[in-house]
Amino acid sequence: MDASACCWKAWNKKMDRNVNVIRTIWMRREMLHNLVSRELKSRYKGSVLGFMWTILTPLFMAIIYVFFLRLLARGVPMEHIIIGVFAWQFTASSVNSGLTAITGNANLVKKVFFPRIILPTASTLAQLITYLFSLIVQLLLVAILLGIKGEHLSAWTLALPVLVAYHTLFNMALAYLLAAANVFFRDAQHLVGVLLTAWFFASPAMYDLSIVEKVAGTRPWLLDVYMLNPMAVIIGGYRALMLPDASVPWSIFTLIGLLIPLALFFIARISFRRLQRDFADLL
Amino acid sequence: MKSAITAQHLGKCYKVRGMAPPTLFGALKNTFCRKKTEPFWALKEVSFDIPKGKTVGVIGPNGSGKSSLLGLVTGTIFPTTGYVKTDGRISSLLELGAGFHPDLTGTENVYLNAAILGIPREDIRKRMDHIVAFSGLHDFMNMPVKHYSSGMYVRLGFAVAVEMNPDILLIDEVLAVGDIAFQLKCLDRIRDFQRKGKTLLFVSHALQTVEEFCDETFLIHHGDLVARGDPAEVILKYIRAYMGEGGYLYTQEFGTREVEFTQVRLLDDMNREAGSFESGKPMHVDIGYKTSQRIEKPVFGFSLKTGNGFYVFGSNTQIEHYDIPYIEGEGHIRLTINPLPLLQGNFFLSLSVHSWDHATQYHRREDWYPFGVKNTGETLGIFHINSQWSHG
Numbered sequence: 230m231d232a233s234a235c236c237w238k239a240w241n242k243k244m245d246r247n248v249n250v251i252r253t254i255w256m257r258r259e260m261l262h263n264l265v266s267r268e269l270k271s272r273y274k275g276s277v278l279g280f281m282w283t284i285l286t287p288l289f290m291a292i293i294y295v296f297f298l299r300l301l302a303r304g305v306p307m308e309h310i311i312i313g314v315f316a317w318q319f320t321a322s323s324v325n326s327g328l329t330a331i332t333g334n335a336n337l338v339k340k341v342f343f344p345r346i347i348l349p350t351a352s353t354l355a356q357l358i359t360y361l362f363s364l365i366v367q368l369l370l371v372a373i374l375l376g377i378k379g380e381h382l383s384a385w386t387l388a389l390p391v392l393v394a395y396h397t398l399f400n401m402a403l404a405y406l407l408a409a410a411n412v413f414f415r416d417a418q419h420l421v422g423v424l425l426t427a428w429f430f431a432s433p434a435m436y437d438l439s440i441v442e443k444v445a446g447t448r449p450w451l452l453d454v455y456m457l458n459p460m461a462v463i464i465g466g467y468r469a470l471m472l473p474d475a476s477v478p479w480s481i482f483t484l485i486g487l488l489i490p491l492a493l494f495f496i497a498r499i500s501f502r503r504l505q506r507d508f509a510d511l512l
Numbered sequence: 513m514k515s516a517i518t519a520q521h522l523g524k525c526y527k528v529r530g531m532a533p534p535t536l537f538g539a540l541k542n543t544f545c546r547k548k549t550e551p552f553w554a555l556k557e558v559s560f561d562i563p564k565g566k567t568v569g570v571i572g573p574n575g576s577g578k579s580s581l582l583g584l585v586t587g588t589i590f591p592t593t594g595y596v597k598t599d600g601r602i603s604s605l606l607e608l609g610a611g612f613h614p615d616l617t618g619t620e621n622v623y624l625n626a627a628i629l630g631i632p633r634e635d636i637r638k639r640m641d642h643i644v645a646f647s648g649l650h651d652f653m654n655m656p657v658k659h660y661s662s663g664m665y666v667r668l669g670f671a672v673a674v675e676m677n678p679d680i681l682l683i684d685e686v687l688a689v690g691d692i693a694f695q696l697k698c699l700d701r702i703r704d705f706q707r708k709g710k711t712l713l714f715v716s717h718a719l720q721t722v723e724e725f726c727d728e729t730f731l732i733h734h735g736d737l738v739a740r741g742d743p744a745e746v747i748l749k750y751i752r753a754y755m756g757e758g759g760y761l762y763t764q765e766f767g768t769r770e771v772e773f774t775q776v777r778l779l780d781d782m783n784r785e786a787g788s789f790e791s792g793k794p795m796h797v798d799i800g801y802k803t804s805q806r807i808e809k810p811v812f813g814f815s816l817k818t819g820n821g822f823y824v825f826g827s828n829t830q831i832e833h834y835d836i837p838y839i840e841g842e843g844h845i846r847l848t849i850n851p852l853p854l855l856q857g858n859f860f861l862s863l864s865v866h867s868w869d870h871a872t873q874y875h876r877r878e879d880w881y882p883f884g885v886k887n888t889g890e891t892l893g894i895f896h897i898n899s900q901w902s903h904g
Contacts, residue, residue, distance in 0.1 A: 263627035267613050267620075274615040274656070340610040341628055342587040342602070506590035509583065510526060 250498050253344050260343065264351035268326075269358060287315065287363030291370055298435070305437045308374045309475070312467045313434040315367050319360040320400050320460060321425055326352040327404025328411050328418055335512040345505045346498075349404040357397050364393070371471055385470040392470060396463050399490035405497035409504040412511050432460035438468075442478065453482040459493075462486040514599065516680050516711035517562040517585060521594030523735075524555045524580050554580040556735040557593065562728075564599070564679075567712040569722035569743060571750050572732035578715045581732065582682050585713065600679025600711070603629065608669030614658035618649060618668055621657050625672045639675055646697070647671035667694055674701050681705055683714035699725075719747050719858065719884050723788055748787030751882050767875035771807055771839065771865045774800035778861070778883055788884035791896065794850035797881075799863060802842040809868040810839055814847055817860045817879060818894060824859070830868070853896045856887040 254261060273279045291311055298310050330349040331338060338345060372382050411417040433441065438461070445451035455461055462483055468475035477483060527550070555577040562568050570578045583589035584596050586604045611628040612621045622643060626636040636643070644650050647667045657665060683702075702725065705712060716722050722729055722743055729746040731739040738753075739746050779796040780786040789795045799812065813828030829836060836845075861883065864876040889896075 257630070259633055260627040260630070263624045267616060267624055270620070271613050271615040336610050337628065339583075339588060340586075340604075342604075343628060343630070509588045509590070 250346060253346060254350055257344055257347050261347055261351050261354070264347065265355045265358065268352060268355035272355075283359055283362040284366060287318075287366045290314070290318070290363075291366060295370075305435075305440070306374075308371045308472060309437050309468055310435060311367055311370055311374075312471060313432075313436075313464050315360070315363055316396065316464050316467050317429060317432060317434040317460070318363070319356060319396065320403070320463075321429070322359070323353045323356045323400035324403050324407060324421060324425060326356055327400075328407045328421060330404060330408040331412050331508060332408075332415070332512065339509045339512055345508060346405065346501055349408040349501075350401065352408075353397065353401045353404045356400070357393075361393070364389075368471075375472070380473055382471055383473045388470055389467075392463070392466050395490065398494055399459055399463065402490060402494040402497040405501045406493075409501050409508075412508050413504070428458075428460065431455075432458060433464050434460075438465050438475075438478065452478060453480060456480065456482045456486045457489070459486050459489045514564050515561045516564045516566075516600060517560075517596065517598050517713065519561075519585075519594065519596040520559050522555060522558045522581075522584060522591055522596050523553065523593035524577075524584060524589060525592040526552045526554055553735050555584065555732075558732075558735075558737045559594070560730070560737065560740065562711060562713065564711055565709040566727045567706055567714070567725055569726035569729045570713065570715045570732060571717070571719065571722055571729060571747065576732045577735040578732055579684060580735075582684050582713065582715060585680075586682060598680060601676070602680045602682065603673055603676040603678035604682035605670065605673050605684065608666045608673060610669075612657050612665065612669070615656050617656055618653040618660075622668065622672055625669065626675070629673065629676050631672075631676050636672075636675065643671045643675060646674075648694070663691065663694075670698060674705075678710065680711045680713070683712065683716075685715050685717060719751075719788070720856065720886060723747055723884070723886070744786065744788060747884070748785070751787045751884075764878040765876065765880070766878075767865075767873045769875055770805060770872070771801055771803045771810060771874035773863060773865070773875055773877060774802050774842070776800065776863065776881060778881060786883075788886055789852055789854075791853075791855050791885055791887050791889065792851045794848060795852045795883075797847040797849075797861065797863075799845045799847065800842070801839065801845065801865065801875075803839055806838055806840045807867075807874070808838050810836055810874065811866050811868060811870075812836070812845055812847075813864045813866070815862045815864075816854070817862070818857060822894075824854070824895065828864075851896075852885065854885040855889075855891065855893050855895055856885055857894065858882060858884050 269280070269283075273282050276282060278285065294310060294314055295307050298305075298307060327349050330352040331345065334348055337343075338348075368382070368386070375381060407417060407421060429435075441452060441455050441461075445455070456478065462477065465475075465477040469477050558581070570581060572578050580589060582604065584591055585598060586602060611625045613624065616624065619640075622640070623633065623636060627633065644653055647664075647670070649664055649668055652660065652664065657668070660668070681702075699721070702712065706725070712725075714722075714725075726743045728740060729743040730737055731746050731750050733753075739749050775798075777785050777798040778787070778789075779798060780789055781793045781795075783796070797814070811828050811830045813826065813830075815826030816824040818824060859882070860879040861881040862876070862878045863880065865874045866872060866876075867874070
């Protein structure tokens with residue numbers, strides 16, 4: 230092993246301490262905590278209602294969706310759409326904030342030595358907190374909508390934290406990948422904007438899995454391919470947990486769709502570690 | 513003695529891809545067209561070893577690789593060749609206010625910045641009063657830092673950074689900001705670090721400060737560590753080699769060259785060549801010349817300017833009634849300034865030789881010889897004025 234390879238190992242060790250990302254993050258938890266609160270605080274700084282917006286924004290969004298989707302998507306129950314759209318929002322905003330996690334903190338990355346992985350982690354966690362607040366609003370709305378129909382939230386709703394954690398893991402993986410990619414190719418920002426729109430329609434946010442099943446009636450492989458999309462599994466999962474009448478069509482492909490986020494997380498982690506040493510040079 | 517910082521064949525190469533940010537299209541173009549990217553070596557094969565408790569100053573012209581060196585030691589930049597090893601906790605004052613968020617208040621930013629630097633929250637809470645007092649921003653701590661002046665920004669950043677209590681402190685020309693009072697406070701804090709046996713590595717263009725604080729000085733030029741050693745010697749070399757003759761200074765040279773200056777040496781009171789002189793002691797300038805023919809009644813002159821171009825003094829042999837009947841071939845003439853009335857700072861010496869009637873300028877070197885002056889007394893200003901007080 231030559232000296233420079235040895236050096237890289239030592240540098241990586243100093244930078245990240247451990248391949249185990251949880252350990253790295255735990256060691257810099259104070260920094261993480263501060264960065265997350267910086268993101269949240271600065272988002273609402275100067276506004277009269279301040280942190281209230283974390284609840285108000287999803288509430289208004291929900292009202293708008295309920296109002297317009299009532300006109301548009303007659304076939305899909307409103308509570309399905311609310312769950313789908315909010316879950317999608319979490320991923321979309323994580324992707325967008327993850328994209329600029331490194332490039333937007335160029336000054337910090339160029340001048341201070343700290344594990345760079347903290348930055349996309351913090352941006353995703355800030356989105357998670359916003360999502361958790363919107364989840365409260367969402368649960369209330371869904372309970373009311375179900376109540377009108379004389380139904381109740383499923384008991385499985387209690388298992389929601391597990392799915393949220395899984396969803397966050399997926400978003401984190403995307404944030405890591407895109408944060409690193411955007412340093413090398415600024416085109417990523419624009420490309421991702423387009424891809425997000427396509428992905429939105431390819432995910433069951435505005436419609437239901439039952440519609441996909443109906444379309445795929447004659448071609449069963451279509452549903453299989455569809456379920457490879459982790460967002461299909463995640464959004465389907467949210468509905469299955471909260472609503473009494475929804476379920477996820479289980480198959481080997483659903484399982485693969487479920488495993489993709491895990492695999493992606495490890496790929497993202499390893500690529501981030503490999504790419505981070507050039508960050509300061511390119512910013 | 514154990515070393516705090518060790519570097520072996522440390523090098524950093526940047527691939528200059530023009531000024532545009534990297535794009536996918538650019539990368540594809542490079543892959544397909546095999547367009548050569550110009551490599552730029554910011555630092556080349558530098559090896560050194562800094563023992564614990566030593567203070568090392570890094571000097572050199574702009575763009576010579578000083579900041580790259582500090583970045584490599586901090587770890588923000590990854591070396592292309594070689595390695596650098598550090599022993600102990602590093603804090604660098606090159607990131608003053610780097611993590612500040614404009615919308616957050618001073619207090620919030622102190623916590624944020626401390627967290628980024630890795631200082632435990634509890635420590636900061638305990639030392640908050642001290643930080644506020646040191647920064648002198650008591651009335652502004654609840655104001656978003658976007659309303660701060662750049663000086664206030666740096667003061668707050670410095671106050672946080674020195675709280676980290678590092679083993680190795682890296683400083684990159686940050687003390688130039690802030691007013692005199694704050695600069696003195698900072699220098700005081702740096703002396704404190706030295707007393708506690710910490711290792712300091714600092715980049716500065718304030719040569720006096722470097723000479724005053726450092727045990728050793730590194731001179732970097734075009735990415736090479738061209739000289740290292742005793743601060744006074746290295747500074748002299750820097751001034752001679754890269755600031756003066758053939759250097760980067762805005763210097764001018766003109767004349768008919770019937771008389772030409774050859775070697776010019778600036779000597780201190782012990783007749784040693786020096787780049788920095790003590791105020792109030794004698795300063796000698798040994799001027800060598802050569803002529804192509806016999807020159808009748810030449811006039812040698814000199815003038816002094818401050819580092820920022822303020823004309824301080826000028827005189828010549830004619831004004832001083834030191835008549836030289838003629839010169840021929842090679843020779844020496846000595847100019848003595850005794851005592852040196854300049855107090856503190858960098859100055860430029862210009863030399864000229866012209867004919868008695870001022871009609872012919874034989875040779876003139878404008879701002880050619882820079883030198884520094886150190887103030888050993890307590891008086892302040894650019895130069896010393898003899899003054900007495902009487903009462904009653």
